[in-house]
Amino acid sequence: MGSKIKLTNSTGTKITNEELCTLGSQHAVITWVTPQQRADTSMYIGETPKHLKKHTFALDSEFHYLEMYNLKPSTRYWYQVESNGVKGSLNSFTTLPAPKGKYLFSFAVMSDTHINYGEVAEDINEIYFGKLVDYANPLLTQCILDSKRRNIDLAVITGDLTDTASRLQYLGLRNQLLPYFGDTPYLLCPGNHDKYTKNSGLGEQGFLDNLADREKTYTSIIFKDYLFLLIDSCRQDENWGDIDPVQMRWIESMLTTNKDRPAFLFLHHPCNGPDLWFGIKNNREFLKLTRSFPNIQGIFCGHIHRNYVSVNRLMTGSRPYVEVPATVQFPCAYAVVRVYENGFAYNSYKVSRLDLSEMSRERFILKKGGKAILTRYCLGRIGDRSFSYFNDQLFRPKQYELSVTLDNTNANKLYENARSIDGASLIPAYDTKKAKVILGRYDSLHLTTQAFREKFFRYGAYARIMEVGNES
Numbered sequence: 311m312g313s314k315i316k317l318t319n320s321t322g323t324k325i326t327n328e329e330l331c332t333l334g335s336q337h338a339v340i341t342w343v344t345p346q347q348r349a350d351t352s353m354y355i356g357e358t359p360k361h362l363k364k365h366t367f368a369l370d371s372e373f374h375y376l377e378m379y380n381l382k383p384s385t386r387y388w389y390q391v392e393s394n395g396v397k398g399s400l401n402s403f404t405t406l407p408a409p410k411g412k413y414l415f416s417f418a419v420m421s422d423t424h425i426n427y428g429e430v431a432e433d434i435n436e437i438y439f440g441k442l443v444d445y446a447n448p449l450l451t452q453c454i455l456d457s458k459r460r461n462i463d464l465a466v467i468t469g470d471l472t473d474t475a476s477r478l479q480y481l482g483l484r485n486q487l488l489p490y491f492g493d494t495p496y497l498l499c500p501g502n503h504d505k506y507t508k509n510s511g512l513g514e515q516g517f518l519d520n521l522a523d524r525e526k527t528y529t530s531i532i533f534k535d536y537l538f539l540l541i542d543s544c545r546q547d548e549n550w551g552d553i554d555p556v557q558m559r560w561i562e563s564m565l566t567t568n569k570d571r572p573a574f575l576f577l578h579h580p581c582n583g584p585d586l587w588f589g590i591k592n593n594r595e596f597l598k599l600t601r602s603f604p605n606i607q608g609i610f611c612g613h614i615h616r617n618y619v620s621v622n623r624l625m626t627g628s629r630p631y632v633e634v635p636a637t638v639q640f641p642c643a644y645a646v647v648r649v650y651e652n653g654f655a656y657n658s659y660k661v662s663r664l665d666l667s668e669m670s671r672e673r674f675i676l677k678k679g680g681k682a683i684l685t686r687y688c689l690g691r692i693g694d695r696s697f698s699y700f701n702d703q704l705f706r707p708k709q710y711e712l713s714v715t716l717d718n719t720n721a722n723k724l725y726e727n728a729r730s731i732d733g734a735s736l737i738p739a740y741d742t743k744k745a746k747v748i749l750g751r752y753d754s755l756h757l758t759t760q761a762f763r764e765k766f767f768r769y770g771a772y773a774r775i776m777e778v779g780n781e782s
């Protein structure tokens with residue numbers, strides 16, 4: 311965990327990288343860092359800015375992982391984090407509506423664990439983008455333990471289980487890591503890395519012989535009367551995806567046979583829209599095939615190592631296509647899907663080893679402001695990390711921010727001034743010589759523009775308004 315640093319007085323304490331990670335109908339997760347200072351993890355929260363109640367969750371940490379329970383659905387809350395007496399900005403969120411109908415069960419989705427045991431693919435993610443190959447094992451282990459604490463009934467891992475498909479990696483997964491699931495059943499899709507044969511990789515035969523416990527790389531199960539289809543979108547030594555004709559026919563026949571059952575589909579590669587980056591090449595064919603099955607509730611994939619949710623209004627209405635983040639790379643996260651009679655709620659959570667998530671962020675290297683790019687791209691927007699989907703309606707929360715980007719000296723001056731008056735936080739800017747001061751984050755544009763005027767008169771700062779996670 312973080313370095314041993316004594317609790318100091320508030321002088322020098324900074325609230326950095328504050329993020330609303332997860333938002334449900336009754337809970338929310340907020341994380342932040344107080345660099346090189348161990349401090350308390352506290353928050354003021356209430357339904358109006360004038361009536362906030364303080365809660366303290368931990369006493370002595372540099373990495374703050376705060377989870378708030380017992381919130382009311384579809385309700386606006388105001389909140390302000392605090393460490394060592396120093397406050398972040400006064401922000402707001404509105405909790406998601408609870409899906410209608412009875413709660414049925416939940417399952418975890420994880421992806422891109424890239425277990426390597428020292429045999430690494432040496433790809434650009436590792437060299438430039440913070441892929442923590444040396445911490446792949448503890449990250450997977452912790453994600454399994456974290457998700458089990460959330461009372462999952464099942465787990466699915468959507469590929470890139472291994473980094474190079476070596477024998478050692480498959481055996482380590484089977485004998486040392488996956489057993490952390492205990493009696494929780496788990497299902498596996500292969501990823502492109504699990505089909506490598508270069509560098510002594512075993513390719514898909516390694517996956518079949520050691521992990522899958524089945525004859526084919528694709529499979530299906532009925533769980534609690536829901537159809538789970540695990541599709542193989544990978545080809546040997548190929549990073550792009552593709553679903554072969556045999557599987558296309560199998561998918562159609564499985565969906566036809568089970569047309570009265572709700573279905574969840576899983577594959578390694580993204581399959582929706584024109585913004586595919588190394589997705590499945592025959593995505594139009596796949597979308598055409600699946601559009602006529604309204605029983606498909608959601609389609610989950612990994613591969614891109616980011617939180618991202620999209621829809622295809624023309625072809626499939628508001629059905630969500632969900633890119634699940636990697637466990638091995640910032641934000642180092644997993645997702646939990648809670649299924650109700652009429653739909654489901656999706657939440658992705660950073661791993662509780664926040665020190666590792668932050669280490670990945672710090673290792674992201676680009677000449678200019680790589681960390682800011684990473685934040686936008688891999689963390690996504692709050693609506694990419696949390697949503698509710700029921701009665702064919704998709705509810706995605708939003709958060710807008712008021713921020714000022716200045717050179718480091720002036721950013722620190724504004725930050726010191728704002729934190730002494732009504733709170734603020736700091737995050738890296740695109741340009742590494744600059745920093746971004748967050749003066750507030752709000753769940754509506756109306757609130758943001760109101761706050762813009764207040765902050766302008768208070769600080770003389772002409773703040774920029776943008777959706778959080780959509781910076782440029």
Ligand SMILES: [Fe+2]
Pocket residue numbers: 422424470501503613614615
């Ligand atoms: Fe991957």
